[in-house]
Amino acid sequence: MKCEDFKLIMIDTIYDEISPENRGKLENHLKGCKSCKEKFSALKATSNTLKKWEDVEPKVNLTFVNESKNFFAGFIEKLRPVKILYGLGIACASLFIILSIANTSINYKDGDFGLEMSLFKTSPKEQVSGKVTKMDLEELRRDNLNLVSHLFEEYSRQQRVETVMLFDEFYKDVEHKRQTDLRLVSGVLQQVHYGAEQRLDRTDKALSSLIRYVNMQTRPGQ
Amino acid sequence: MTDEILIERFLSGDVSAFNTLVWRWEKQIYNFILRYLGDFELAKDVMQRTFIRAYKGLSKLKDKKRFSTWLFQIALNQCKDEFKKRKRRHVSISEVHRDENSCSKELISIIADPNDGPENATQKDSVTSVLKRALQCIPEEQRVVIIMKEYHGLKFIEIAEILKVPLNTIKSRMYYGLNSLRKVLQQWGVDREDLGYEV
Structure with missing residues (x-):
């Protein structure tokens, strides 16, 4: 064995982890190798020097206490499997909603609007051909025109209905006011007429009295 | 228990x-x-x-x-x-890490370092101070092995398990760590009188 091979054996010897066999080998080697003997002594001396550093007390009062769990914390702890299921439920519902929104389509067919929602993307029933012909464009333009004219007609009809209803209400209101006015005028006329008759009666009576007085004055013998 | x-x-x-x-x-x-x-x-x-x-x-x-x-x-x-x-944070902690050059400049004057306060009052504390600084001067991988072995008496196999490195690597780090430490102490001129031990 070379000197190099005894390095680890020296360490084993110093710390008493050596086998009897290796101890014998080292002792024999040290008898004939001055260099290794010096190294071994130096190692032992350094190890002894290190032992001068004695342990010190930590001077720390480290005490652990029971963690006080409140009622709700304990309850939540017990509900952990339920919480997992609850979380899964929310996750599934969220996924359902997201997929539904992502695959929502609005279409128009035969004058009606339609809303389609699906979890997964549906393949269109009618495949659109790669090329768009002039005829297709013309048809699309016609459809659009029909749609616009339909919307316009609908709007005009609605407008007309609203206007008629407005006029109807206005007419009823005016008629009501006219009837009220007529009743008022009629009442006033009746009062005027009654007053005039009374005045005529009074005039007749006054004239009769005057005539009688005049007649009496014109008859000297009386 | x-x-x-x-x-x-x-x-x-x-x-x-x-x-x-x-x-x-x-x-x-x-x-x-x-x-x-x-x-x-x-x-x-x-x-x-x-x-x-x-x-x-x-x-x-x-x-x-x-x-x-x-x-x-x-x-x-x-x-x-x-x-x-x-x-x-670029905070300089002199105690945490020192490279070889800075360590070599420390010399033995650290033994009487007034910054260490009352710890240096006795020779024992001086030794502690020297060793504390000397340990910071050797590579971290060697330092940790020396600390675990020398002060906590862990078996090499246990240290290997903690650090997740092969057993012979641990022993090798111990060997070179002790050598590095001896060199640092020698550089500082620490001898028998200073430490009360032969280095």
């Missing part, structure tokens, strides 16, 4: 069993950290973190017989984390 029994009791809800484990191991762990980092106050903080980590993770320890090894592993990881943290 063995560590295993105390662990079982702790796992069944008896926190006082863990306090017994702390009481049993705190001195060893504190001194290990102190020798690794070379700072008294820092060693207290890191020791507390080590036991808190142990408290939280003890239920995950599969082999209860490995408690001490596992505890040293935690302490070592905490020391390394602390070392990295300080390095990132």
